[in-house]
Amino acid sequence: MKRRGFIITGGIVGGGLLVGVGGLTYMNKRIVKYSGLGMGEGESLNAFVRIAADNTVTLAISKTEMGQGVYTALPMLIAEELEVEMDQIRVVHPQPEGPYANLFMAEEKPRAIDGKLTMMQKVFAFIPNIITGGSTSVRDAYDHLRVVGAMAREMLLAAAAKRWGVSTAQCYADTGFVINRDNQEKFSYGELASEAAQQKAPKNPPLKDRSEFRLVGKAINRLDVPEKVNGSAIFGLDVRPDNLKYGVIKHPSQVGGTITSVDNKSEIEGMPGIAGVVQIEEGVVVVGETTWHARQAADRLKVQEDNPVPVDAIKTLTASLSGEPSKIWEDQGNITTVLDESEQIIEASYEVPYLAHACMEPLNCTVLVDGERAECWTGNQSSTFILNGVSEGAGIAKDNIICHTTYLGGGFGRRGETDFVLKAAKVAKEFPGVPIQLVYTREEDMRNDFYRPAVVANLKAGLGKGEVNGWKKKVATQGALAGLLGRNVPMMPMKNEDDPSSTEGLRNLPYKMTAAYTDLTTMDLPMRVGTWRSVGHSQNAFFAESFMDECAHAINRDPYELRREMLADAPRFRAVLDKLAEISNWSQPLAEGQFRGMALHESFGSIVGEVAEISLHGKNIKLERVYCVIDCGRTVNPGIIETQMQSGIVYGLTAALYGAVHVKEGKIVQNNFPNYQMVKMNTMPEIITHIMEVDEYPGGVGEPGTPPIAPALTNAIFAGSGTRIRSLPLSRHGYKFV
Amino acid sequence: MVLKINGKEHQVTADPQMPLLWVLRDLLNMTGTKYGCGVAACGACTVHVDGQPTRSCLYPVSSAEGKEIVTIEGIAGEDLSAVQKAWIDHQVPQCGYCQSGMILAVEALLHENPEPTDEDIDQKITNICRCGTYQRARAAIKTAAKYRMESLETTTDQADQS
Numbered sequence: 001m002k003r004r005g006f007i008i009t010g011g012i013v014g015g016g017l018l019v020g021v022g023g024l025t026y027m028n029k030r031i032v033k034y035s036g037l038g039m040g041e042g043e044s045l046n047a048f049v050r051i052a053a054d055n056t057v058t059l060a061i062s063k064t065e066m067g068q069g070v071y072t073a074l075p076m077l078i079a080e081e082l083e084v085e086m087d088q089i090r091v092v093h094p095q096p097e098g099p100y101a102n103l104f105m106a107e108e109k110p111r112a113i114d115g116k117l118t119m120m121q122k123v124f125a126f127i128p129n130i131i132t133g134g135s136t137s138v139r140d141a142y143d144h145l146r147v148v149g150a151m152a153r154e155m156l157l158a159a160a161a162k163r164w165g166v167s168t169a170q171c172y173a174d175t176g177f178v179i180n181r182d183n184q185e186k187f188s189y190g191e192l193a194s195e196a197a198q199q200k201a202p203k204n205p206p207l208k209d210r211s212e213f214r215l216v217g218k219a220i221n222r223l224d225v226p227e228k229v230n231g232s233a234i235f236g237l238d239v240r241p242d243n244l245k246y247g248v249i250k251h252p253s254q255v256g257g258t259i260t261s262v263d264n265k266s267e268i269e270g271m272p273g274i275a276g277v278v279q280i281e282e283g284v285v286v287v288g289e290t291t292w293h294a295r296q297a298a299d300r301l302k303v304q305e306d307n308p309v310p311v312d313a314i315k316t317l318t319a320s321l322s323g324e325p326s327k328i329w330e331d332q333g334n335i336t337t338v339l340d341e342s343e344q345i346i347e348a349s350y351e352v353p354y355l356a357h358a359c360m361e362p363l364n365c366t367v368l369v370d371g372e373r374a375e376c377w378t379g380n381q382s383s384t385f386i387l388n389g390v391s392e393g394a395g396i397a398k399d400n401i402i403c404h405t406t407y408l409g410g411g412f413g414r415r416g417e418t419d420f421v422l423k424a425a426k427v428a429k430e431f432p433g434v435p436i437q438l439v440y441t442r443e444e445d446m447r448n449d450f451y452r453p454a455v456v457a458n459l460k461a462g463l464g465k466g467e468v469n470g471w472k473k474k475v476a477t478q479g480a481l482a483g484l485l486g487r488n489v490p491m492m493p494m495k496n497e498d499d500p501s502s503t504e505g506l507r508n509l510p511y512k513m514t515a516a517y518t519d520l521t522t523m524d525l526p527m528r529v530g531t532w533r534s535v536g537h538s539q540n541a542f543f544a545e546s547f548m549d550e551c552a553h554a555i556n557r558d559p560y561e562l563r564r565e566m567l568a569d570a571p572r573f574r575a576v577l578d579k580l581a582e583i584s585n586w587s588q589p590l591a592e593g594q595f596r597g598m599a600l601h602e603s604f605g606s607i608v609g610e611v612a613e614i615s616l617h618g619k620n621i622k623l624e625r626v627y628c629v630i631d632c633g634r635t636v637n638p639g640i641i642e643t644q645m646q647s648g649i650v651y652g653l654t655a656a657l658y659g660a661v662h663v664k665e666g667k668i669v670q671n672n673f674p675n676y677q678m679v680k681m682n683t684m685p686e687i688i689t690h691i692m693e694v695d696e697y698p699g700g701v702g703e704p705g706t707p708p709i710a711p712a713l714t715n716a717i718f719a720g721s722g723t724r725i726r727s728l729p730l731s732r733h734g735y736k737f738v
Numbered sequence: 739m740v741l742k743i744n745g746k747e748h749q750v751t752a753d754p755q756m757p758l759l760w761v762l763r764d765l766l767n768m769t770g771t772k773y774g775c776g777v778a779a780c781g782a783c784t785v786h787v788d789g790q791p792t793r794s795c796l797y798p799v800s801s802a803e804g805k806e807i808v809t810i811e812g813i814a815g816e817d818l819s820a821v822q823k824a825w826i827d828h829q830v831p832q833c834g835y836c837q838s839g840m841i842l843a844v845e846a847l848l849h850e851n852p853e854p855t856d857e858d859i860d861q862k863i864t865n866i867c868r869c870g871t872y873q874r875a876r877a878a879i880k881t882a883a884k885y886r887m888e889s890l891e892t893t894t895d896q897a898d899q900s
């Protein structure tokens with residue numbers, strides 16, 4: 001195991017950064033230095049691009065691959081300008097170092113194309129904020145990684161020009177070669193790499209016009225698919241360092257509880273194949289020769305626990321809504337007057353339960369602690385947090401820790417936490433020199449999640465003749481983002497009432513109304529909550545878009561026509577809605593017994609509209625098809641966008657049909673797929689996706705498909721039966737899916 | 739005991755009750771077969787035992803003795819199987835974690851039923867994919883069925899000519 005050594009290059013993060021005084025110089029240095037660890041043979045042209053003599057191009061991709069396609073989409077952006085073929089590319093995930101920080105998250109905007117960073121972006125690079133989440137990967141990378149590719153290309157051109165003694169204008173780059181225009185002589189990038197690395201990084205390399213793109217915007221094949229069809233892709237649970245032992249954790253049985261002691265430690269340690277029992281603050285871990293040995297033994301643990309008095313979250317939240325709100329998040333026009341003067345008032349209360357992420361790959365982390373150094377292998381959404389977790393758990397300095405980021409068997413926000421890393425590190429510390437693979441069994445995974453919060457909402461509309469005058473919206477919940485930040489970025493704490501995710505997608509809607517008001521009431525509840533695919537949008541779209549349907553029916557308007565009229569000042573929304581009506585044949589009647597509902601929602605910089613078509617017989621629902629239209633601005637890989645729409649819809653559909661985590665006498669009831677059901681092949685509707693052509697900066701695609709599906713579906717149920725569904729999941733109302 | 743996996747014999751020392759899944763993953767380091775639920779509910783651990791799709795997480799290793807075990811690593815020797823080819827053509831995998839099990843389940847389905855209908859697929863492919871790859875998987879199953887038919891025809895053609 002090697003300590004990380006660093007290379008310092010200017011240029012990529014920001015031109016001219018290496019000047020400054022005092023602390024700023026230190027900051028500026030830190031944000032451009034990188035180790036290149038794990039990038040293999042070759043010469044680094046910058047923090048992202050390394051080229052080997054055999055013309056293999058290794059790219060450091062600092063967003064993690066959890067199915068959303070970043071190990072293809074981001075390399076496409078570099079390859080487009082670097083002028084290499086996709087099959088020359090090898091992708092590695094770098095160490096958590098400054099150049100790789102997600103700077104989009106600093107201010108919800110991409111860095112400037114000339115590389116100049118704002119103060120906040122510098123802070124995020126300094127941390128460094130390595131995070132894959134919030135559907136930000138392409139938004140962070142779209143300009144930046146093309147510049148990265150172009151800079152490396154210019155350095156290769158300069159190296160070749162020098163060899164030939166000509167100007168760089170005499171040379172051009174093509175599929176991994178620099179070619180001399182005069183005589184068609186050529187050098188491969190591999191031949192030029194070491195000389196290119198000596199060239200100065202150009203500040204503003206020329207970028208192609210969109211019309212010249214040969215990769216970006218095309219549905220080219222994913223780089224990770226071959227290893228995912230032959231079983232060779234390595235996930236966290238698949239790493240097998242020498243002398244590996246396996247740990248299985250038993251957490252306290254109740255929410256907020258602690259295990260105070262183990263009654264039968266020596267009995268467990270005496271079982272065959274068991275190497276030890278380690279009690280940590282968060283639970284008890286049995287370490288064994290195989291996962292199965294550890295699991296068998298962990299199931300036999302007898303422990304004493306200290307448990308708090310259970311709380312009924314929904315009841316508490318509902319009661320809280322009648323008190324003073326914690327914070328007013330939106331107050332446009334005069335909502336009181338508008339409601340008073342409206343001809344008709346409708347009011348509705350909505351609620352949604354806690355949800356588990358249930359990533360297909362149960363949570364796990366492998367840690368080796370060896371003297372002053374440590375090594376860690378895990379699929380994660382933030383190597384910054386991982387580093388913190390290993391450092392804290394094992395008591396090792398961060399510069400002496402190497403993080404290996406594997407493929408993720410699903411993330412959905414769950415792997416942005418560090419609980420599994422911290423615990424693995426604590427256990428590994430007790431076994432110096434022995435790598436420990438800690439796994440949460442499916443049962444422990446499901447019962448020890450950071451759940452999508454339970455949320456209640458009360459919505460009131462003032463309606464006129466054929467129109468909506470205003471909405472008053474009240475929400476009560478915990479804070480999903482506040483939870484995540486509080487645990488993982490303690491120096492930037494967020495109060496629950498300041499958590500924007502709780503009202504995102506409910507306030508500042510694109511629909512034109514005379515008045516709109518949103519307030520939030522927050523509660524501290526014992527359940528640990530966190531970010532779940534599409535975060536606040538996951539429930540707020542259900543509230544808002546169901547309520548829009550309620551309004552339309554209350555004033556006898558077609559739900560499409562009413563929305564359309566209210567979107568007069570929001571052309572991109574209207575275009576999506578119109579396209580959706582067109583491809584779903586909204587104005588044409590459906591076959592006997594079939595019904596449809598629509599929903600439109602913006603999240604993560606993209607607008608998605610969905611129409612759900614169902615057959616309804618009593619309480620038996622057959623999901624026939626879903627039409628989906630997305631405007632995510634300029635596209636990188638439409639094939640991946642289409643699959644992300646499908647994926648997001650299935651995720652939201654699973655929640656709408658079955659998703660609920662209940663607490664009974666302080667214990668979480670759901671513990672495996674038989675009682676936390678999933679949509680499968682036989683419940684899967686056909687999904688027809690249309691991607692709008694819009695020449696705007698890209699939006700996200702990993703999450704925006706999820707929010708609209710629940711309201712589209714429940715609106716279809718209303719169309720078919722007159723039953724308004726105001727709480728999820730549907731299974732709780734007796735619906736069956738065929 | 740001796741296990742025959744992907745045509746090769748492996749000597750293993752294991753508790754007879756130990757599920758085949760953990761023998762493969764933790765004793766033999768064949769990690770292509772995945773753990774998803776441990777209760778035969780998700781299909782991530784699917785392997786073939788004497789040609790039958792089997793959820794290895796609840797299948798004691800002692801029952802596998804003397805039988806032909808096939809895992810994702812051995813589904814297609816050097817080349818790709820028709821199913822794997824179709825999987826690439828349709829770009830099915832997302833996170834990829836469920837895919838070994840899904841592919842093994844599909845291989846078994848096509849072996850038994852070379853031209854499955856949508857209903858057959860719904861009934862037989864009960865694997866969970868949290869990423870929701872079902873739509874492309876369904877399309878890929880149909881393409882794989884076609885590839886298998888075609889290669890069957892070519893083999894028969896060649897036989898006719900000789």
Ligand code: FES
Nearest residue numbers: 774775778781795
């Ligand atoms: S792990 Fe065997 S079926 Fe889920």
Ligand code: FES
Nearest residue numbers: 833834867868869
């Ligand atoms: S591809 Fe991720 S679970 Fe199926």
